[in-house]
Amino acid sequence: MVKLTLIARVTDGLPLAEGLDDGRDLKDGEFYKHYIIEGCVYYLTMCDHAYPKKLAFQYLENLKNEFERVNGAQIETAARPYTFIKFDTFIQKTKKLYQDTCTQWNIAKLNDELYEVHQIMTCNIQEVLGVGEKLDLLKEEAIIDTFTIVEIMLECNRYLSTRKEVSEMSSRLTSEPIYADNARDLN
Secondary structure (H helix, E strand, C coil): CEEEEEEEECCCCCEEEEEECCCCCCCHHHEEEEEEEECCEEEEEEEECCCCHHHHHHHHHHHHHHHHHHHHHHCCCCCCCCCCHHHHHHHHHHHHHHHCCCCHHHHHHHHHHHHHHHHHHHHHHHHHHHHHHHHHHHHHHHHHHHHHHHHHHHHHHHHHHHHHHHHHHHHHHHHCHHHHHHHHHHC
């Protein structure tokens, strides 16, 4: 549940608008603080621990869009605190929309967010699978290349063995006096 909303100017900390739940003092440790900074404006909300983070940021985004639309041109020239106190009416209306996390509207917003996350994850998984398929193809090519290298090495080994046999025969022939003269002519 949204307890406090504050809109302030970043450059000097001047509070521009505020929406307080019921005027009670709020203890810091009891709530989560969520904020966004857009341009020179700081949007802060304090919510119960159980309040969904996504919903809190959607709430702030909704306030930001409306505040900029209505008061955007006057933000820099505001000279006194709470210049836009009338914006509290919009804050209160918007807060009511976001109060109950189980309302159909809030569930639809959360489902939209989940759908977007689902789409992103699906794309990422497809990319990973595509990389896996490419790696499989590279692996197959590497195996084929390995077999080709082994065949070439076997062929070289056969050639070297044949040369060795020829060399040994040539040595035997040159060592025997009968064939020595003829073998020297062959070399």
